Amino acid sequence: MSKDKKVMNELKSFIYTQLKKKYNKCLWPKSDCTENCIKAHSIQNGQILDQLASNNHVVMAVPTQNLNTGPEIEFQQVGRNLATTFTGLCQKHDSELFRPIDINEFDVSNQQQKFLIAYRSVLRELHTRIKAAIDLQTPYQKIVELGKCDPNNRDISELVTNTLANACDFYLYKQEYDKIYNTNSFTKIEHKCIRIERNCPLAVSSLFDPIKSIIGRKRLKPKLIVLNVFPQKQDTIILLSYLRDHQEDLRPYANEIINASVEDQLYLLSKTILRYCENFVISPQHFNLFSQEKIDTIKNFYLATLTLIDLDHNDKNLMLF
């Protein structure tokens, strides 16, 4: 084996090992917690995943990193005890934080419940962004160390810097939610909630950034909509949440979904989920009804919007509901 090839293999194995590592830090907002983290559910397990799972499995879009050909995704059955989990809370703080939504049924008039649903999405997102920054930063250092990358190569160093900046910006955003939690000032979040009298075949816990994609690459303070979709018995619940301070900018985007007809709502949501979210699960029973053509259309749209976030086209195959 040539020396070059040996170095490349060493690097690939280092990157794969890094990608498998867990970032383990309890994000409890009231104090610094150093307890070991559990696999905390970002989508409620007992009520929501239970309703969607078949044989204890749900379907998820699982990203696979192919270092030769770039990112790919596969829809795979994932055990419900692993699905949508993140190692961002210890056992004690996960149950303390989310008990009100874990033991009670969703009540649209309850401000604390709506806040906690959104907060859970925010914590998972922070964990994901920090891990992404570490996953990029660590191999980058290794690449430089192995002499495989010119540290003055601005494209790569810019990508590393942007991912770190992205995690830092989001850390500040998460602190807004911490303050609300610590002071019980739940009304500082505005929610738009709709109930559709139709079976819900999927669940989402994620955030999206409708503004940045329009303004382009300029770095702005994140103004995000938290999106949660989940079944409650025979109905579909859609919950859009954002900081009241951001309402002027975000309300028009939320209203676009809220004010649409039911069919359009579900179609708009499907495209929003595929464009911006990776943390969603589909019931296997529902997914099994998808044709191969539909699955391919969904995968292509999901992958294309990873790099071209504004890409848009209409195709009934993008309907997830």
Ligand SMILES: [Zn+2]
């Ligand atoms: Zn803790």
